[in-house]
Amino acid sequence: VTQSAQPAKAxxxxxxxxxTPARKVVLLPSQFVMRRGGSLPEVHIxxxxxxxxxxxxxxAILLLTGLSPxxxxxSSPEDPTPGWWEYMVGPGKPIDTGRFYVICVNSxxxxxxxxxxxxxxxxxxxxxxxxxxxxxxxxxxxxxxETVRALGIARxxxxxxxxxxxxxxxxxxxxxxxxVASLVAISAAARALPFAIAIRALQREVIRSDPAxxxxxxxxxxxxTEGMRLARKLGLVSYRSAEEWTHRFGxxxxxxxxxxxxxxxIEFEIESYLEHQARTFIGxxxxxxxxxxSRAMDWFDVAEHGGSVDAGLSRxxxxxxxxxxxxxxxxxxxxxxxxxxxxxxxMGRDVAFSALPSVQGHDAFLVDAERFAAVVSQFFAPx
Amino acid sequence: VTQSAQPAKAxxxxxxxxxTPARKVVLLPSQFVMRRGGSLPEVHIxxxxxxxxxxxxxxAILLLTGLSPxxxxxSSPEDPTPGWWEYMVGPGKPIDTGRFYVICVNSxxxxxxxxxxxxxxxxxxxxxxxxxxxxxxxxxxxxxxETVRALGIARxxxxxxxxxxxxxxxxxxxxxxxxVASLVAISAAARALPFAIAIRALQREVIRSDPAxxxxxxxxxxxxTEGMRLARKLGLVSYRSAEEWTHRFGxxxxxxxxxxxxxxxIEFEIESYLEHQARTFIGxxxxxxxxxxSRAMDWFDVAEHGGSVDAGLSRxxxxxxxxxxxxxxxxxxxxxxxxxxxxxxxMGRDVAFSALPSVQGHDAFLVDAERFAAVVSQFFAPx
Numbered sequence: 001v002t003q004s005a006q007p008a009k010a011x012x013x014x015x016x017x018x019x020t021p022a023r024k025v026v027l028l029p030s031q032f033v034m035r036r037g038g039s040l041p042e043v044h045i046x047x048x049x050x051x052x053x054x055x056x057x058x059x060a061i062l063l064l065t066g067l068s069p070x071x072x073x074x075s076s077p078e079d080p081t082p083g084w085w086e087y088m089v090g091p092g093k094p095i096d097t098g099r100f101y102v103i104c105v106n107s108x109x110x111x112x113x114x115x116x117x118x119x120x121x122x123x124x125x126x127x128x129x130x131x132x133x134x135x136x137x138x139x140x141x142x143x144x145x146e147t148v149r150a151l152g153i154a155r156x157x158x159x160x161x162x163x164x165x166x167x168x169x170x171x172x173x174x175x176x177x178x179x180v181a182s183l184v185a186i187s188a189a190a191r192a193l194p195f196a197i198a199i200r201a202l203q204r205e206v207i208r209s210d211p212a213x214x215x216x217x218x219x220x221x222x223x224x225t226e227g228m229r230l231a232r233k234l235g236l237v238s239y240r241s242a243e244e245w246t247h248r249f250g251x252x253x254x255x256x257x258x259x260x261x262x263x264x265x266i267e268f269e270i271e272s273y274l275e276h277q278a279r280t281f282i283g284x285x286x287x288x289x290x291x292x293x294s295r296a297m298d299w300f301d302v303a304e305h306g307g308s309v310d311a312g313l314s315r316x317x318x319x320x321x322x323x324x325x326x327x328x329x330x331x332x333x334x335x336x337x338x339x340x341x342x343x344x345x346x347m348g349r350d351v352a353f354s355a356l357p358s359v360q361g362h363d364a365f366l367v368d369a370e371r372f373a374a375v376v377s378q379f380f381a382p383x
Numbered sequence: 384v385t386q387s388a389q390p391a392k393a394x395x396x397x398x399x400x401x402x403t404p405a406r407k408v409v410l411l412p413s414q415f416v417m418r419r420g421g422s423l424p425e426v427h428i429x430x431x432x433x434x435x436x437x438x439x440x441x442x443a444i445l446l447l448t449g450l451s452p453x454x455x456x457x458s459s460p461e462d463p464t465p466g467w468w469e470y471m472v473g474p475g476k477p478i479d480t481g482r483f484y485v486i487c488v489n490s491x492x493x494x495x496x497x498x499x500x501x502x503x504x505x506x507x508x509x510x511x512x513x514x515x516x517x518x519x520x521x522x523x524x525x526x527x528x529e530t531v532r533a534l535g536i537a538r539x540x541x542x543x544x545x546x547x548x549x550x551x552x553x554x555x556x557x558x559x560x561x562x563v564a565s566l567v568a569i570s571a572a573a574r575a576l577p578f579a580i581a582i583r584a585l586q587r588e589v590i591r592s593d594p595a596x597x598x599x600x601x602x603x604x605x606x607x608t609e610g611m612r613l614a615r616k617l618g619l620v621s622y623r624s625a626e627e628w629t630h631r632f633g634x635x636x637x638x639x640x641x642x643x644x645x646x647x648x649i650e651f652e653i654e655s656y657l658e659h660q661a662r663t664f665i666g667x668x669x670x671x672x673x674x675x676x677s678r679a680m681d682w683f684d685v686a687e688h689g690g691s692v693d694a695g696l697s698r699x700x701x702x703x704x705x706x707x708x709x710x711x712x713x714x715x716x717x718x719x720x721x722x723x724x725x726x727x728x729x730m731g732r733d734v735a736f737s738a739l740p741s742v743q744g745h746d747a748f749l750v751d752a753e754r755f756a757a758v759v760s761q762f763f764a765p766x
Contacts (some may be wrong), residue, residue, distance in 0.1 A: 195653075274585075
């Protein structure tokens with residue numbers, strides 16, 4: 001996408017993104033006002049779609065992502081590479097693209113085609129970096145909603161999200177109550193609590209401590225990879241569970257040849273796993289995007305919508321809601337999903353709740369296909 | 384203590400340490416052979432004592448510390464400043480210095496008066512830094528035992544330790560079974576599991592990533608404070624519990640004046656707490672000591688003593704054992720204390736087990752005075 005300096009269009013424009021098969025981009029129709037102040041003169045949101053919109057335009061499901069995934073949730077004829085939720089989205093799958101028109105957006109503030117801190121500010125011709133305005137989960141939901149409207153959809157059959165995406169799904173349903181028929185919030189929370197804030201704040205600090213971060217003004221392509229690598233490892237520690245790692249790695253050592261190449265170097269398999277995962281991540285994610293999206297999660301609190309968690313959640317008008325949590329999740333612990341369920345049921349809402357015994361922690365929705373497919377299939381089963 | 388280049392003495396020598404009131408230092412009588420290879424030409428171990436040794440020399444209790452504390456477990460007439468276990472050790476306290484002669488040692492490899500990577504190698508006149516030989520929990524136990532022998536004590540009434548100190552207490556009782564009448568292992572484990580290894584490996588990597596660490600060859604007094612500050616924060620995240628922080632900090636913000644002085648700076652109280660705690664720590668602890676002690680915990684596995692955890696624990700001959708764990712501990716989770724108890728009871732050992740509902744996580748033994756005092760008092764109560 002060419003980030004043009006032209007004035008914002010009156011009507012949203014959908015553009016094919018030549019850099020990535022299947023990805024399209026919408027240019028939102030006007031200046032985008034941010035919740036905490038400031039605005040963006042133009043916003044591009046990258047998205048992919050699967051299935052066909054029904055003539056009544058009433059079969060659309062919006063997927064909102066976690067912190068790092070792109071809009072490529074699943075493979076398609078245009079892009080046969082597996083997506084991040086491949087087992088969940090497709091013909092005959094739990095989110096059945098034979099029945100539903102599925103849209104997945106890359107979050108505002110992200111770095112996989114949507115406008116974010118790494119984008120060029122058309123007013124200056126330079127990257128935003130830290131001049132990007134403060135980003136909230138609500139802004140992510142709003143940009144997604146503008147994308148949905150640009151596609152000619154006035155009301156979603158469902159908004160679905162996990163992790164940050166689950167927070168964004170709550171924000172969407174709270175801000176646009178009449179535009180959401182049903183809601184699926186997976187491993188989400190009504191607000192960030194201090195343990196998760198501590199982990200994320202420390203990740204951000206590790207990135208900022210990398211001299212290559214340079215106050216956010218690193219040149220394009222010269223990322224603070226050391227800070228990102230360490231922050232990703234800390235993320236992985238919080239995304240999985242001790243129980244899973246005990247079963248998977250135990251006290252296994254890496255092969256002798258790889259062992260202790262540097263003092264205090266990698267010795268245990270768990271260290272090797274983290275190193276491999278972190279190295280896969282770096283280079284694929286903009287550090288400033290990471291900082292903005294991470295902080296947005298800390299700020300999220302549905303109590304900002306009416307003065308209390310109850311008041312915030314009471315704004316949701318979805319006729320059915322599915323909440324899913326995982327027993328081994330230490331980042332978005334189960335009692336936070338229970339809180340959403342308790343509050344909404346107290347208000348007489350129809351809420352299904354699955355507390356899954358997966359051992360994969362916060363990441364279980366990405367990997368425990370069996371349990372998550374069953375729960376989501378049941379929710380979307382034809383009546 | 385003057386780190387002299389004289390040959391090791393035939394008899395251990397106890398020296399007053401002029402730098403710190405109440406602290407004494409023993410110079411071990413011969414070259415110290417390390418478990419994983421290498422040796423130290425001379426070893427000083429710093430210690431403090433409380434109470435009086437009985438004429439029968441049968442009332443001594445040895446305290447082994449966690450990673451960071453010094454030998455100053457409690458105040459004394461010579462040093463009235465509060466110690467790290469002030470509520471536990473003293474006249475009339477759970478470890479009653481009116482009845483017991485209590486010895487607390489600073490671990491071999493540490494930096495509070497005992498020989499460690501920051502000590503001068505008498506062979507070279509320069510600090511060991513990374514030429515310090517590989518350190519194990521067993522070496523820490525051995526150096527403590529040599530200190531006990533230097534004080535003329537052949538058999539301890541009890542060896543007591545928490546965290547790393549609990550591992551070292553197990554190692555002591557396994558290596559010197561006839562010299563330990565009773566054993567207290569608090570928030571300990573028979574071996575390190577991958578979640579804890581991951582956290583500690585990441586802390587070590589954060590320290591090593593600080594350019595000021597300089598491959599371990601930073602000048603004395605020019606510490607890698609940035610790496611130590613971040614590693615300490617990660618430690619704190621693993622030492623406490625999410626539940627405690629939710630109750631203690633919630634989503635409270637710091638006062639406006641302190642808020643956001645830098646982009647992505649401190650905003651929530653939990654961040655301010657971590658920053659304060661971390662700043663208190665840095666400057667007080669040698670980075671290389673931290674690396675050595677941290678890695679020793681990862682290596683610890685009682686299965687090295689006989690081929691299995693069962694075989695290792697079967698070597699213990701203490702006539703009574705107390706194991707204490709905390710439900711909210713994510714670093715040394717309760718099932719690891721349960722494992723010690725199950726194995727020892729299966730072998731017919733007399734083991735008391737307290738699984739405490741403290742919310743302070745791994746650090747509970749330092750702060751939940753009420754629960755820990757009750758349990759330890761009961762164990763040491765006169766028959």
